Amino acid sequence: MSNQISNQNFPIARPEWIEAYAASNPMEANMLVGLLQSAGLEAGLRGPGMAGALGEVPVDALITRIFVPAEQRAQARDILHHYETATPDEWQCSACGELNGGSFELCWQCGTDRP
Ligand SMILES: [Zn+2]
Numbered sequence: 001m002s003n004q005i006s007n008q009n010f011p012i013a014r015p016e017w018i019e020a021y022a023a024s025n026p027m028e029a030n031m032l033v034g035l036l037q038s039a040g041l042e043a044g045l046r047g048p049g050m051a052g053a054l055g056e057v058p059v060d061a062l063i064t065r066i067f068v069p070a071e072q073r074a075q076a077r078d079i080l081h082h083y084e085t086a087t088p089d090e091w092q093c094s095a096c097g098e099l100n101g102g103s104f105e106l107c108w109q110c111g112t113d114r115p
Contacts, residue, residue: 013044013067020076021066029064
């Protein structure tokens with residue numbers, strides 16, 4: 001028995017790094033680490049959500065903490081804050097009233113142009 005396989009895809013935080021954010025699950029955490037890395041920062045994960053079968057743990061055990069080097073924390077927090085406060089740019093169709101995501105230019109329900 002080993003956790004090696006389930007941890008394989010996650011970047012592991014170094015012991016001296018400090019916490020920057022607690023993501024609600026390992027998938028979100030992994031995505032946010034990718035976001036930080038694409039901004040040129042180092043980041044990694046540590047936490048109970050990384051080990052074991054996801055179906056067998058309580059919800060709060062999925063919380064996965066993101067760690068970064070101390071000197072990059074302010075920058076990381078800034079990026080993560082933008083992520084946290086980004087509101088989906090939803091719009092309501094004038095024809096059928098359907099709510100559409102900001103990336104849609106047409107109503108997905110009836111095909112009417114975005115107002
Ligand atoms: Zn519509």
